[in-house]
Amino acid sequence: MITVFEKPKSLTPAKTHYCPGCTHGIIHRLVAEVIDELGVREETIGIAPVGCSVLAYNYFNVDMYEAAHGRAPAVATGIKRVHPDKVVFTYQGDGDLAAIGTAEIIHAAARGEKITTIFVNNAIYGMTGGQMAPTTLIGQTATTAPNGRDPEVQGYPIRMSEILATMPGAAYIARVSVHNPQEVAKAKKAIKTAFQVQLERKGFAMVEVLSSCPTNWGLTPLKALEWLKDNMIPYYPLGVQKAPEEVKA
Amino acid sequence: MAKVLMKGNEALGEAAIRAGCRFFFGYPITPQSELPHYLAKRLPEVGGVFLQAESEVAAINMVYGAAGAGARVMTSSSSPGVSLKMEGISYIAGAELPCVIVNMQRGGPGLGSIQPGQADYFQAVKGGGHGDYRLLVLAPASIQEMVDLMGLAFALADKYRNPVMILGDGTLGQMMEPVEFPEMLDPEKLPQKPWAAQGAKGREPNIINSLYLNPLELEDHNLKLQAKYTQMAAEETRSESYYTDDADIVLVGYGSSARVCKAAVDQARQQGIKAGLFRPITLFPFPKAEIQAACRQAKAVLTVEMSMGQLVEDVRYNLEFRVPVHFYGRAGGMVPTTRAVVSKITELVQEGGRSA
């Protein structure tokens, strides 16, 4: 018998709670495949955030933490300082990382913590009911911005990758998307690099993954992916923001 | 080992290292700064990590990370900083992680002052953050006791998988007394923590978590926590009774206030007044049987604290309102004087120990 498809060892058999068409499932799988391919499943400790992926500790088949909202990079710092030889990653959403946890992510990057952060940016708060996120686009509606985000009132969306790329302690910062198979393949490559950078102790690594939220955007899964491509990518351009020389080459 | 003269804050640092602590995460605040200063120098010498975090919030979450990863870890702060840590402390208690938190209290509320205070008693003994949880709270009154209780704090934290707070105050942190340190514990030889997240090598993953979406499971979890607190109350209460056997009037105080009370008891005894002191060393669990025994003969009890009346509530409650409990407190960084406490004692004796 030839196995043509199986679940990565780094995912548990648990059925996820994500909405239909949500891209968290894809991103979980990419992270799990990378952990499998690098052969570090038994050396890895992951940190779930508060937000839609709060239950990620049930899905990754590695030692996991559930952190307080925004604090995953601080928790990761504590773990990594105790076990510098283990692989530590945080999995965070836009509210978690770019609003309540801004200080923690910036300082983890500034310290050059040798951790990997997967930053899932879908420009909305999903779990709590479609509120405006720090990454919500100008004009985009949200339950707390019913008339669309108005820069006069709510200011401008934050580009975290660009900010973190200015940090000397950040070794690898990339923004990817999962709106089509080609981009998914690129996303996986970036995630793998972000883990390799940690294994090589080069510094802080983050991959920002543009993601869709059909439920709170009020779109079908397919339309949501199109919306992502047409609206998010122009404001959040894809590509490697910062990388060690040998990775760039 | 010969005795050395040491500041309370520094002695706590050395005691933590002797207890096998190799990780410290904190944020600067007066009046506990000598503790991080000491550890910043000392921890790297023993292969440990000292990290100044970007905030108290980050520091306590680093503690959460390190504790979940199996290390003996501590943080320290003073009142406003400890308030900031409360979110993380609730998570640590919920996830049942062992760690030590030092609070060198100062006057409050708000930014308050940097002078000594004891107004964080409620916060310390009632949990402090959200949810039904308790810290095991130890209140040293001398530098030697700070050293001794630091070793105990780490042992109890591990025993109960619960955060332990050392509740001091600015006076205790700043003062110097001779101390003797115990032998160095080897962190490598401490008992293993099979629940810790260190990589799921040859086993199912460990999960460090305080989230229970199923209400029945969360209730069970709460019942389990409460059972721990009940066990603490049965096994861990500590206190000192000073001249209480025949005391007509028993003073109650903890930390540096208890030292003032001790001097006041000495002076009152010289005046022929049968005064005594009951000093809780564990503030949670409160030494209930012990305080009842100490106040058996008492016609009146006088609680002395650097607050507007917090410990006094637990004193009344634990004495089951059988003895009139009076209160003398200073606040805002003011410290009770021996003279003022003695005159309060004299007043009460003249009133015949009647209820105020």
Place this chain on the structure above:
Amino acid sequence: MLQEIILAGFGGQGVMSMGQLLAYAGMEENKQVSWIPSYGPEMRGGTANCSVTLSDTPVSSPLIDEPDTLFVLNRPSLEKFEGSVKPGGLLLLNSSLVKVEPQRTDLRVLKLPVDNLAQEKFGNSRVANMILVGAFVAVTGAVSLDSVVGALKKVLPEHRHKLIPLNRQALELGVELAQS
């Protein structure tokens, strides 16, 4: 024996280390000791003070409100602490800086122009405090001169140990002046 001491002066006058010296001297004699500083913004240029207790029995309270002995190194300290000294207590005054008379008449007062004396006799104003400590030792006998000299090794950093003989001379001058 219970000797409660407050030492007060400007920040930078060395009152903190003078207090520590007395505490270490007490330890040399296996006495129970404690030392508490004032702390905070006061420390930076303002007045500084510390409390030292020397006792044969465990120190009940290290916080002193009625000292047996008060060291006063500047005028604001006299104004702040004079009223608190126990009746019959000892007031040691640096009269190089404190030009006013104490108000209390129930104290034993020793006025020594220690800044001037240190400069004249030793060409080093930094040992001024030692003259006062010497006087304290002679009057109270709370600790011996040898213990204070022994304690200098603990208080002075290693590279200053060559100054111990000079400090000893200053201490001896204080003893002499107190006895005369």
